Amino acid sequence: MWDNIQILVAAPVFNVQLLLNGLLIGAVFGLAAYGLALVWGVTNVKNLAQGDFVMFGGYLGYELSKHGLHPIFALIPVAAVMYVFGWIVYKLVVSRVIQRELFTSLLATFGLAIVMQQSMNLLFGPEVRTVESGFKTRELFDGLVTVTDIRMISFVLCGLLALALVLFMKKSRMGQAIRATAQDARAARVMGVDTERVYAFTFSLNAAICGVAGVLISMIWVLQPFYGIAYSVRAFVIVTAAGLGNLPGVIVMALGLGAIEQYSGFVLGAQFQQATVVGLLLIALIWRRLLLQRHRQALQ
Amino acid sequence: MSRNSIILHCAILAAGIVAPLLFPGLVFQFAMLWIMILFALTWDVLGGQMGYNSLGNILFFGFGMYICAITQIGMFYNVAEYTAAFGAIKVDFTDQQYYVGLALGLVLAAVACALVAALLSWVLFGLRGPYFAIGTLGAALAAAELTGAWNYVGGGGGISMPVFPGEPGVRSLFFYSLCMAASIACYFFLRWLYGTRFGLALNAIRDDEDKAEAMGLHTNRYKMVAWSISAFFLGIVGGLFGNMTGFIEPMEVAYPTLTFGIFMVAMTLLGGKGTLWGPVIGATLFHVVKEVTWTYLLGWQYVALGLLIIVNVVYFQQGIMGWMQERWPQRFGLVVDSEGAVASRENAP
Amino acid sequence: MRPLFKRSAMALAVGMAITVGTLAGAPAYAKVDGDKIILGSAISLTGKYSQEGKNARDGYDLAVKMINDKGGVTVAGKVYKLEIAYYDDESTPARTAQLLERLINQDGIKYVLGPYSSGTTKAAAPVTEKYKIPMVEAEGASRSLFSQGYRYMFAALSTSEQYLASAIALAAEVAVKNGKKASDVKVAMAFENDPFSLDVRAGVLEEMKKFGMTAVIDDKLPRDLSDMTATMTKVKALKPDMLVVSGHTKGATTAGRQLNEMNIAVPLVAFTHCESADLVDKFKKGADGILCPTQWAETLSYKDPVFGSASDYNALFLKTYKDYDTVPYQAAQGSAAVLIWADAFKRAQGFDTEKLRDTLASTDLETFYGHIKFGPAGNNIAKPMVLRQIQAGKYNVVAPSKWASHKLDYPRMAGGGTMKQASK
Structure with a gap:
């Protein structure tokens, strides 16, 4: 461990490498986390299948790229298919748990996660898959x-998508309806907003965002039917730490998480790269709790 | 106890004793059935009676397994040497060493798990609802990672457990009896507990924690003790299961968060949470159906499990016991004064 | 309260009746059923080893098909066909132990084929041992399996400490040839935190100690590995002479991709599971120069009457299973395990498990997979492991020199390929 820290001190240029890798992948985490926060804020459903949506999107991109479509162009059809998929999932499962006790939605989406993992295993096979973008590697600092x-x-695309989403939420009728529903669903209904449609749209939009994240992941890291849970945990860490309805917070936390993972992988060893995320989840929960305890409240 | 209830208990006890003798080939599955029943019973203490839905109770199962294994080996050998060889050291335990080690291991596992639960409750019981569920899930995942990183207990290489000094048939019956004893002890303890003031306090926390606190209940103490009780029994079966499997390692055997950890929730919900018999019925039904169908589904079994969970929570949340209570309320001693009474009790958080 | 108990009692009684009825009333398999000999196996079809489990199962199935097509097994004048009863062990040792109890106790299986991976085999062996049921396993390579004195377990494959040890020896050889000392070789290691890879690591460390080499990086990989850039950054910083990675298919895939992406030049690179990970198809030129230990190679000169030569097996396998580009050795050794069983039945001329055990112990068989002869601990002592290098998309045997068909291309350059290829 100390040896590894010494490397970073002796040759600071490697910090640049770790930060670059971390921040660039962190942007993709941020997409999934933003989708989670959106659904959480509007429908109050905590989607434990978030990471599996990401994996599913990645696999769709993989299938398309097998048929000769460049993975970057696969983003659009994948987002469209995932939107429809999200809508179906909403109608079949999520719409029935929205009004129920919170644990119900958590467990229902957990069941959904299991079904998705296993179905992907049967559909696409258990192999670790990668999609090759065919792009070059750039060298800085003499390689x-x-x-x-x-x-x-992918970093630029994530940024553009985030910008588009912000504009959409601010300017469009649907975006305004979503924000109104998130603030007070009953009041929104009174004002004539079709909240049921807003819920369905939000959940489908989230699925589409996850699909985009999945295609990007498939070109940077790897796909495997059972890896979804890692992305779910990451999304929860980011949202829990940043708080709901706090887009700048989500972005900062997502980029930070990417960098922290790289540093822990470097300093502690690859084994701890993802274990750190779980640790951070606990820390984020306890931290939020301590903040609330001052007001004699519990995190709920 | 009424006469019928005594007859019922005796009948189950008799079935438990006779079944393995009648079907010696199924002893292992019967033992697993008792373990499953205990899983569901202990999960219901928090999930059903107290309204705290934990997704990480499996933590105590794995912790108990490791404590028991370390005790069994550590009493007579150097654990670090034993695990560093990845099972390459073949050690022979005498009969006496084996039984003493196992007995002490199980006791220590139970006590240590109860203590860990008490410690964790400091941190995790500040979280409510879904946060508690996610927090406990995180704790279980973290425990698996930490055990895997700990070289003293073999890390990801795992530990080969001491071999039972006896015939295979005797071994199966031996562990079967221990599993059955643990499960029955747990049942009677909880049965007694739910009838006391303590049980009422747990229900009060479930129904409205803030009001319960306002009424002068030290909710934190109740929560801590309740979780420790769960952990105590889970630690015992953890130790037993490790010995029954013969080889333990952190990711798949000791902390199976996505299998046993979810089974306990699914079984309790299936049977009906918040009742004493619900978990027992749910676990029995689940285990039987699973053992009969599971192996014929080759690959599809977890799809079926996921669908079962979804259908269960979306369409049949009250579970079997809850459904029966709804269907024949007066037979459960519930007085029906209006339609709304049942409904409101049902919708309580 | 009374009726409640009545109902519960009914529910429980019904439950019990169903359990007992279905479990006891389903004697799906017997050891020998008519003209069929039934072997049993709990193999990983789901979970983290499902890819390798599938390879092993395809190997089992192909051998059963071929043996049956060629007339089956003749025992005491009667011709029998082979059949395999499978269960899915979900890649977890806990399930393996349960399913073997089930195979042996309920289904009456008397002849067992091993599961995939060392961890699950560790859980299986105590069960078969307990019931004195012989097991021929082909996928559990950990050395610790063979130090417990198991009498009923026989392994077709070489033990795991040999996987990458030969690569270390090769590194020493290369260093000496280039006028350096073997002890100057710096090794970077990344091994998954599971029983198999940790045993591979132990073998590597032993071999390194022999030459006095130092390990500059010693990372463990998590079970759900998807990124190794942090480890690769360390590799870039420390410039080792050799990088060894063992992490099943995900390890080979992740390391292969990111090593090239980050333009890192390590002269010698060795991964396990290259074939299962399908590196050539995934990375094309980027796979060139990587060293892969294998239990078996289709270029070796072994043959047997069922499959013909090793290359015949290769062709047959690729023809039968269209979704493979290269035959993984996991499949070949699965087929070999079935051949060993068939041979034992033939020689024992009976079905008694004790007699079969003794017959298995005296196996001396030439197969397409290599020579099979068991040591006292049940491991195969007659077959070497070979080291292949990916050269222009082909797997060529480069070590040990007795089996080498090609020369080692050295050193491997950044992005794949070697100096020799570049100068061409």
């Missing part, structure tokens, strides 16, 4: 730091 073009492109 000591490398960054792949696909990471840069």
Whole structure:
């Protein structure tokens, strides 16, 4: 462990490498986390299948790219298919648990996560899959730091998508309806907002966002039917730490999480890279709790 | 106890004793059935009676398994040497060493798990509702990672357990009896507990924690003790299961968060949470159906499990016992004064 | 309260009746059923080993099909067909132990084929041992399996400490040839935290100690590995002479991709499970130069009457299973395990498990997979492991020299390929 810290001190250029890798992948985490926060805020459903939506999107992109479509162009059809998929899931499962006790929605989405993992295992096979973007690697600092073009492109795409979402929420009728519903569903209904439609749209939009994140992940990391839970946990860490309805917070936390993972992988070893995320989840929960305890409230 | 209830209990006890003798080939599955019943009973203490839905109770199962294993080996050998060889050291325990080690291991596992639960409750009981569920899930995942990183207990390489000094048939019956004893002890303890003031306090916390506190209940103490009770029994079966499996390692055997950890929730919900018999019926039904159908589904079994959970929570949340109470309320001693009474009790958080 | 108990009692009685009825009343298999000999196996069809489990199962099935097509097994004048009863062990040792109890106790299976992975085999062996049921396993390589004195377990494959040890020896050889000392070789290691890979690691460490090499990186990989850039950054910083990775297919895939993406030049790179991970198809030129230990290679000169030569097996397998590009050795050794059983039945001329055990112990068989002869601990002592290098998309045997068909391409350059190829 100390050896590894010494490397970073002796050759600070490697910090650049870790930060670059971390921040660029963190942007993709941020997409999934934003989707989670959106659904959480509007419908109060905590979607434990979030990571499996990401994986599913990745697999759809993989299938399309097998048929000759470049994965970057696969983003649009995948988002469309995932939107429809999200709508079906909403109608079949989520719409029936929205008004229920919170644990119900948590458990229902957990069941959904299990069904999705296993179905992907049966549909796409258990192999670890990768999608090759075919883009080049750039070298900085005499090759000591490398960054792949696909990471840069995905970072930019994530930024553009976030911007588009913010504008959509501010300007469009639907966006305004979503924000109104999140603030007070009953009042929104009184004002003539079709909240049922808002719920369905929000959940489907989230699925589409996850699909985009999945396609990006497939080009940067790997796909495997059972890896979804890691992305779910990441999304929960980010949202719990940032709080709901706090987009800048989500972005900062997501980028930070990406960087922290890289540092813990470097300093403590690859084994702890994801274990750190679970640790951070507990810390984020306890931290939020301590903040509330001052007001004699519990986190609920 | 009424006469019928005594007859029922005796009948189950008799079935428990006779079944393994009649069907010696199924002893292992019967033992698993008792373990499943205990899983569901202990989960219901928090999930059903107290309204705290934990997704991480499996933590105590794995912790108990490791404490028991370390005790069994550590009493006579150097654990670090034993695990560093990844089971390459073949050690022979004498009969006496084995039984003493196992007995002490189980006791320590139970006590240590209760203590860990008490410690964790400090941290986790500040969380309510879904946060508690996510927090406990995180704790269980973290426990698996930490055990895997700990070289003293073999890390991801696991531990080969001491071998039972006796015939295979005797071994199966031996562990079967211990599982049955643990499960029955747990049942009677909880049966007694739910009838006391303590049980009422748990229900009060479930119905409205803030009001319960306002009424002068030290809710934190109740929550801590309740979780420790769950952990105590889970630690015992953890130790037993480790010995029955013969080889333990952190990811798949000791902390199976996504299998046993979810089974306990699914079984309790299936049977009906918040009742004494619900978990027992749910576990029995679940285990029987699972053992009969599971292996013929080759690959589809978890799809079926996921669908079962979804259908269960979406369409049949009251579970079997809850459904029966709804159907024949007066037979459960519930007085029906209006339609709303049942409904409001049902919708209580 | 009374009726409640009545109902519960009814529910429970019905439950019990169903359990007992269905479980006891389903004698799905017997050891020998008519003209069929039934072998049993709990193999991973779901969970983390499902890919390798599928390879092993395909190997089992292909051998059963071929043996049956070629007339089955003749025992005491009667011709029998082979059949395998499978259960899914979900890649967890806890389930393996339960399912073997079930195979043996309920289904009456007397002849067992092993599960996939060392961890599950560790859970299976005590059960077969307890019931004195012989098991031929082909997928559990951990050395610790063979130090417990198991009498009823026989393994077709070489033990796991040999997987990457030969790669270390090769690194020493190369260093000496280039005028350096073997002890100067710096090794970077990344091993998954599971029983198999940790045993591979132990073998590597032993071999390194022999040459006095140092490990500059010693990372463990998590079970759900999807990123190794942090480890690779360390590799870039410390410039080791050799990188060894063992993490089943996910380890080979992740390491293969990110090593190239980050343009890291390590002269010698060795991964386990290259074939299962299908590196050539995934990374094309990027796979070139990687060393892969294998239990079996289709270029080796072994043969047997059922499959013909190793290359015949290769062709047959690829023809039968269209979804493979390369035959993983996991499948080949699965087929070999079935051949061993068939041979034992033939020689024992009976079905008594004790007699079969003794017959298995005296196996001396030439198969397409290699020579099979068991040591006293049940491991195969007659078959070497070979090291292949991916050269221009082909797996060529480069070590040990007795089996080498090609020369080692050295050193491997950033992004795949070697110096020799580049100069061409």
